[in-house]
Amino acid sequence: MNDVILTPAGEKPLGFTLGVLAAAGAVAGIFIGAANGSSLLGVIGGAIVMAGIAYVLVKLLGEGLEKLARLGLVALFAVVGLLLSGTPGLVVGGLFGWFFGWFAYWIGFGRYRTPLVPYLTSGQVLWHYTFRVICGAIFVFLITPILVVMPLSFNAESFFTFTPEMLSFDPAGYSLRHYRDFLTNPEWTRAVENSLLIAPVATVISVSLGTLAAIGLSQSHVPGKRAIMAILISPMIVPLIISATGMYFFYSKIGLVGTYWGVVLAHAVLGIPFVIITVTATLVGFDRSLTRAAANMGANPVTTFFRVQMPLILPGVISGGLFAFITSFDEVVVVLFIGSAELQTLPWQMFTGLREQISPTILAAATILVGISILLLTVVEMLRRRSERLRGMTPR
Amino acid sequence: MKLTKTLLASTALTVAAGSAFAQDMADSMTLVSWGGAYQASQDKAYAQPYVAEHPDVTVSWDESSNEAVAKLRAMNEAGNITWDLVDVVAADAIRLCDEGLAMEYDPDELLAPADDGTDASDDFGDLIVSDCFIPQIVYSTTVGYRTDLVGDTPPTEICALFDMDAYPGKRALEKRPINNMEWALYCDGVAKDDIYDVLETPEGQDQALAKLDTIKDQVVWWSAGADTPQLLADGEVVMGSTYNGRLFSVIEEQDQPVGMLWDMQVFDLDGWIIPTGLSDEALARVKDFVYFATDTQRLADQAKYISYGPARMSSAPLVGQHADLGIDMAPHMPTDPENSKNTLLYNYEFWADYRDDIDAKFQAWLAQ
Numbered sequence: 029m030n031d032v033i034l035t036p037a038g039e040k041p042l043g044f045t046l047g048v049l050a051a052a053g054a055v056a057g058i059f060i061g062a063a064n065g066s067s068l069l070g071v072i073g074g075a076i077v078m079a080g081i082a083y084v085l086v087k088l089l090g091e092g093l094e095k096l097a098r099l100g101l102v103a104l105f106a107v108v109g110l111l112l113s114g115t116p117g118l119v120v121g122g123l124f125g126w127f128f129g130w131f132a133y134w135i136g137f138g139r140y141r142t143p144l145v146p147y148l149t150s151g152q153v154l155w156h157y158t159f160r161v162i163c164g165a166i167f168v169f170l171i172t173p174i175l176v177v178m179p180l181s182f183n184a185e186s187f188f189t190f191t192p193e194m195l196s197f198d199p200a201g202y203s204l205r206h207y208r209d210f211l212t213n214p215e216w217t218r219a220v221e222n223s224l225l226i227a228p229v230a231t232v233i234s235v236s237l238g239t240l241a242a243i244g245l246s247q248s249h250v251p252g253k254r255a256i257m258a259i260l261i262s263p264m265i266v267p268l269i270i271s272a273t274g275m276y277f278f279y280s281k282i283g284l285v286g287t288y289w290g291v292v293l294a295h296a297v298l299g300i301p302f303v304i305i306t307v308t309a310t311l312v313g314f315d316r317s318l319t320r321a322a323a324n325m326g327a328n329p330v331t332t333f334f335r336v337q338m339p340l341i342l343p344g345v346i347s348g349g350l351f352a353f354i355t356s357f358d359e360v361v362v363v364l365f366i367g368s369a370e371l372q373t374l375p376w377q378m379f380t381g382l383r384e385q386i387s388p389t390i391l392a393a394a395t396i397l398v399g400i401s402i403l404l405l406t407v408v409e410m411l412r413r414r415s416e417r418l419r420g421m422t423p424r
Numbered sequence: 425m426k427l428t429k430t431l432l433a434s435t436a437l438t439v440a441a442g443s444a445f446a447q448d449m450a451d452s453m454t455l456v457s458w459g460g461a462y463q464a465s466q467d468k469a470y471a472q473p474y475v476a477e478h479p480d481v482t483v484s485w486d487e488s489s490n491e492a493v494a495k496l497r498a499m500n501e502a503g504n505i506t507w508d509l510v511d512v513v514a515a516d517a518i519r520l521c522d523e524g525l526a527m528e529y530d531p532d533e534l535l536a537p538a539d540d541g542t543d544a545s546d547d548f549g550d551l552i553v554s555d556c557f558i559p560q561i562v563y564s565t566t567v568g569y570r571t572d573l574v575g576d577t578p579p580t581e582i583c584a585l586f587d588m589d590a591y592p593g594k595r596a597l598e599k600r601p602i603n604n605m606e607w608a609l610y611c612d613g614v615a616k617d618d619i620y621d622v623l624e625t626p627e628g629q630d631q632a633l634a635k636l637d638t639i640k641d642q643v644v645w646w647s648a649g650a651d652t653p654q655l656l657a658d659g660e661v662v663m664g665s666t667y668n669g670r671l672f673s674v675i676e677e678q679d680q681p682v683g684m685l686w687d688m689q690v691f692d693l694d695g696w697i698i699p700t701g702l703s704d705e706a707l708a709r710v711k712d713f714v715y716f717a718t719d720t721q722r723l724a725d726q727a728k729y730i731s732y733g734p735a736r737m738s739s740a741p742l743v744g745q746h747a748d749l750g751i752d753m754a755p756h757m758p759t760d761p762e763n764s765k766n767t768l769l770y771n772y773e774f775w776a777d778y779r780d781d782i783d784a785k786f787q788a789w790l791a792q
Binding site for chain 1: 454455456458459460461463484486487488490498499501502504506648649650651654657658678680
């Protein structure tokens with residue numbers, strides 16, 4: 029959308045430019061002012077400063093000197109930031125300078141109009157950008173907690189605290205000690221080991237049973253299809269704590285509590301709904317005449333399944349398997365009930381660690397897990413695209 | 425026992441006899457504790473030396489002491505006890521004992537005598553507050569403060585908690601009435617000896633809550649032992665109550681700008697209980713371990729790793745230096761004479777009788 033010019037840009041009236049910039053400066057001033065004691069002063073100061081800067085940039089320097097003016101503004105803000113609060117101020121100031129330099133030209137020369145069709149009213153243009161800002165804010169709201177965790181995991185201290193050294197980007201404030209602890213402390217390595225022993229086996233069980241169930245349920249002649257489906261999906265809908273309590277009392281009666289297979293089976297039950305849902309979705313696009321054609325050529329049902337049906341629904345099976353794997357790998361409630369001290373999984377270790385000793389090792393573990401999750405979800409997305417391509421739909 | 429084993433091993437019959445002997449005791453044990461530095465100290469002082477003597481035994485730790493009562497109830501109902509030895513505070517031990525979930529024991533039979541031959545029951549003395557409770561340590565709940573946020577006159581007594589003029593800022597208090605109510609009454613002018621007489625009456629309870637009301641909007645309520653150290657390290661609170669061992673770790677090991685008070689520290693006990701319903705092999709192994717882990721030297725050893733006082737009188741003179749920092753641990757013990765000039769002992773009987781009522785009142789007050 030950046031390159032297409034639908035409406036030619038033109039310089040806006042000075043009053044409009046100064047007004048918008050003053051408003052933006054006032055908003056920024058609230059935060060700076062609040063941090064320094066008086067938000068009212070911040071609002072007024074921010075508005076005046078930004079209006080002044082806008083005037084200098086747009087009126088005095090103009091488009092000809094744009095590059096230079098914007099660089100100068102970045103430098104100016106960075107220096108002011110540095111004087112006010114050291115290294116972090118330098119970075120924040122630089123970012124502010126970059127943003128306001130771009131913003132002043134964007135508003136002042138009406139560039140915000142260019143990607144939009146010319147007949148929109150001002151209100152529609154305003155809504156167009158407000159909508160994007162709201163979307164961006166939601167995105168920030170969702171992602172910030174995860175991003176905050178990452179730098180904290182490099183903390184040199186044993187607390188969840190941004191130390192003054194960290195804030196001034198002093199290398200002494202950062203350390204890999206929590207990663208070292210995560211990789212060498214037997215409590216954590218055993219937890220990782222347990223998780224890696226439990227999750228794949230639970231996944232294999234979920235995938236085998238879930239795929240078979242999905243294929244069975246996709247046949248038209250199965251009686252009570254919806255009811256069976258609902259029961260199989262129920263572990264996803266029933267509150268986990270209820271399932272966990274039920275499993276605990278049922279598994280104790282048959283001696284499965286505190287055993288490896290107990291945890292594996294419990295996790296397999298939780299993973300099956302994901303497999304059923306993804307495989308059922310893939311089967312919608314599966315052409316049944318292919319199985320009949322295979323049977324016609326003499327293949328028995330098992331051969332047909334492995335040679336014809338399976339390769340076609342494989343993307344659905346794999347993405348279901350990945351969800352089942354993540355379910356087991358991230359699961360804490362059931363394992364607290366069914367597991368035992370020797371079977372502590374990674375989430376269990378994180379849960380008790382968070383309660384008993386707030387150590388950034390948990391954050392190091394979380395950062396690594398987030399990395400793994402991103403990797404797995406990327407794989408799922410790629411498989412989804414491949415499957416759509418194979419089915420002749422355009423991947424978007 | 426070791427001697428018996430060695431003797432048996434030297435004869436031809438041994439192989440069979442020896443293995444029969446080994447089968448009498450389970451070769452794995454699940455110990456339940458609180459996690460963190462405390463569990464680490466138990467592991468280093470008790471479990472690792474025990475495993476060194478018995479290489480065929482595996483010990484696993486479960487950090488579930490916080491919900492030990494609930495979990496033991498569930499295990500009991502499911503008829504499947506998976507824990508062998510559980511570390512709980514004395515109040516929980518009393519409850520578990522009353523409910524029949526913890527095993528009663530005979531101190532002189534289960535526990536080793538002191539080095540000078542004093543019976544275990546005398547060596548532990550009054551600290552055996554329940555027939556099921558095997559005391560390990562004396563700890564205290566006390567108050568820590570940020571040295572850089574209290575100005576030039578750091579607090580010296582507990583009532584600084586309620587002094588918003590001298591020490592403005594947030595405070596961290598435990599989200600339960602115990603300790604808070606006692607401190608509130610004490611700082612409201614009730615004599616120490618009269619605290620529980622006053623707290624028995626509804627008027628006294630209201631008086632304590634009224635005192636707490638004066639700081640309520642500045643209180644951050646904590647429920648896990650790790651909370652207050654984190655809040656202090658953050659500078660989010662200016663002072664807060666927590667366990668003395670946690671403060672020792674923040675001050676000495678983590679080197680944070682934090683100081684602590686010993687004034688009106690509330691002593692409490694922590695120790696083992698053996699769950700009822702263990703198999704004979706498991707029980708034999710646990711008894712063997714408990715005999716080893718609660719002897720005079722082992723209890724004194726634990727103080728090398730954490731600043732909690734050993735529950736045996738005979739262990740006190742053996743308390744030495746911190747294993748890593750090399751500082752003398754005695755002055756950091758809550759029981760040190762310098763630190764215990766003005767203290768309170770957790771009143772088990774009072775809280776057993778009044779906990780439910782006062783808890784309800786306290787929670788209602790919190791919600792107001």
